[in-house]
Amino acid sequence: MVASQDKVLVTGAGGFIGSHLVEYLVRQEHSVRCFVRYNSRGDYGHLDQLSKQILDHIEIIQGDLRDPDAVAKATIGVSHVYHLGAIIPIPYSYIHPREVIETNVMGTLNVLTAARDHENIRVVHTSTSEVYGTAQYTPIDEGHPLQGQSPYAASKIAADKIAESFYLSYELPITTVRPFNTFGPRQSTRAILPTLITQVLTQERVLVGDLTTTRDFNFIENLAEAFVLAGNCDEAIGQVINIGTGHEISINDILQRIVQLIGRDISIEQDPQRFRPPKSEVRQLIADARKAERILAWKPRILLEEGLQRTIEWMTEHIHEYTPDRYQV
Numbered sequence: 001m002v003a004s005q006d007k008v009l010v011t012g013a014g015g016f017i018g019s020h021l022v023e024y025l026v027r028q029e030h031s032v033r034c035f036v037r038y039n040s041r042g043d044y045g046h047l048d049q050l051s052k053q054i055l056d057h058i059e060i061i062q063g064d065l066r067d068p069d070a071v072a073k074a075t076i077g078v079s080h081v082y083h084l085g086a087i088i089p090i091p092y093s094y095i096h097p098r099e100v101i102e103t104n105v106m107g108t109l110n111v112l113t114a115a116r117d118h119e120n121i122r123v124v125h126t127s128t129s130e131v132y133g134t135a136q137y138t139p140i141d142e143g144h145p146l147q148g149q150s151p152y153a154a155s156k157i158a159a160d161k162i163a164e165s166f167y168l169s170y171e172l173p174i175t176t177v178r179p180f181n182t183f184g185p186r187q188s189t190r191a192i193l194p195t196l197i198t199q200v201l202t203q204e205r206v207l208v209g210d211l212t213t214t215r216d217f218n219f220i221e222n223l224a225e226a227f228v229l230a231g232n233c234d235e236a237i238g239q240v241i242n243i244g245t246g247h248e249i250s251i252n253d254i255l256q257r258i259v260q261l262i263g264r265d266i267s268i269e270q271d272p273q274r275f276r277p278p279k280s281e282v283r284q285l286i287a288d289a290r291k292a293e294r295i296l297a298w299k300p301r302i303l304l305e306e307g308l309q310r311t312i313e314w315m316t317e318h319i320h321e322y323t324p325d326r327y328q329v
Contacts (some may be wrong), residue, residue, distance in 0.1 A: 007031040008231075009078040011065060011111060012085030014045020016187045017179070017223060020120050021082060023050055024224035030072045030211045035074045036083065046186045065107025068114070075114040080122045080231050083111045086159075089190045090130070090152045090276065091155075091329035097151035104155035105162070112166045112174070118170055124231045125163045127178040127240065128156050129216070129285050134138040139288035142178070142240045149280045152231065160240070167238045176235040177227060180244030184220030185314035189328045193217070193308075196255050198324040199316050205267040209274030211252035216244040216286045217309075219307030222300040229296040236295050236328070244287025249250075257305075261312055273327060 008025060012018040013034030025032050031254045036044050042059055063070030075081060086104045087093070093100040108125065117120040128242075132140050133147025148154030156321040183193040199206040225244045230236050259266060275281070293297045302310075315322070 006079040007077055008080040008082065009033045009035060009074055010084065011035040012083075014047050014059075014138050014188055015084060015088075016046060016184075017220065018084045019046035019050065019186060020184065021084065021227050022058060022225045022277050023054050024228060026054050031050070032057065032108050033059045033074065033078060035059060035061050035063060035071075037064060037085075039208045040054065041128070049186055053188040055182065056317065057068040063105055065110060068110045071107075071110040072114045072117070075111075075118050075121060080123060080124065081115055082124045082227055082231065083108065083113060084126045085111075086126070086156070088128075089329055090150045093150055093152035094277070094280075096327065100151055101155045104152075105158045108159040109162055112163060112172060116166060116170050122167055122231060123163070123172060123174040124227055125160070125174055125176045127176050128153070129178060129180040129242070129244065129287065130282060131157045131160060131178070132285070134282050135284040135286065138284065139246055139286045140242070141288040142242055142291060149277070149282055173237045175230045175233075175238070177230050177308070178240055179223050180216040180218055180242065182218050182223050182286055183219055184256060184311050187220075187311075189322060189324070191243050192251065193254070193258075193311065194315065194322070195328075196258050198313055198319065198322045200258050200264055200266055200323045201316060201319055205269050206255065207271040207274065208251065208255065209276070210233070210281060211255070211270065212250060212283075213281065214248040214250045214284045214286065215308070216248050217254065217304055218243065218245050218300055219304075219310075221302055225301075226296060226298045228294060229298050233296055239291070239295065241292050241295065242287045242289050243292055243298070244289045245304070246289050247304070248284065248286035248289055249304070254284060258309060258312070261308060266328045271327070276300065
């Protein structure tokens with residue numbers, strides 16, 4: 001169990017999910033160290049959008065997950081590592097597969113090695129539903145075959161298996177959390193829902209790729225809670241746990257909901273550059289999250305409609321931070 005006086009490390013803390021997890025941990029009275037990738041602009045990603053009340057309770061370390069010395073130093077004195085650091089955009093992985101694989105695989109190895117060497121720090125490792133590929137059966141449970149349908153998915157499969165090997169080989173106390181599609185405030189337009197929402201808010205037409213694929217969308221606050229529950233649950237050690245709602249919706253149907261909630265009359269146009277290569281496209285994702293309910297006592301508290309409304313309200317207030325007319329890979 002994480003005591004409030006313990007310090008925990010969050011890698012990828014400047015990202016969308018990482019920043020929300022940091023915020024959640026601070027509100028739960030944990031001392032949080034944040035590992036973010038260095039950049040010469042001097043910004044800390046989405047951490048810069050957190051309130052001063054939250055920022056006053058965190059420590060920020062800059063570095064690169066591929067640097068084992070930087071990772072080892074960041075883990076000194078922590079009880080838990082929530083490992084979220086990764087390069088995540090799937091279209092970017094088509095362009096630069098080596099960078100994605102090196103960061104996601106070697107970065108994970110460095111985190112696990114540091115946790116092992118610092119007296120078996122508890123690790124919550126972040127996977128992704130993309131490792132399943134297109135569903136062979138639904139809902140998708142943790143025993144579903146893994147399919148590397150993109151370089152990103154392949155990198156995460158490798159990282160998951162390295163995590164498994166550290167549990168089996170070194171008895172490192174690790175839990176792999178496997179989120180399905182997550183959405184909410186602060187998410188960039190490299191993800192589908194912010195892409196749709198920002199276009200509906202500002203454009204006369206929405207450019208989109210494949211409208212027929214289905215996804216299991218989970219609001220970010222639900223996922224942050226699941227991470228902390230996983231880090232506090234001894235029964236979860238050595239387990240892979242799906243985090244999703246158990247409900248799927250097509251991209252077309254969720255776009256229609258967004259249009260209805262915003263209340264604008266727009267046209268929809270499919271854009272060839274927004275389609276994945278046919279064999280790489282994951283056509284259906286829907287979680288079997290019964291294991292999360294059984295082991296973690298977790299169920300999503302904020303459902304799709306409320307999550308969409310809250311996300312639309314936030315993006316309306318922050319629309320000046322987005323460039324809806326540009327396709328972001």
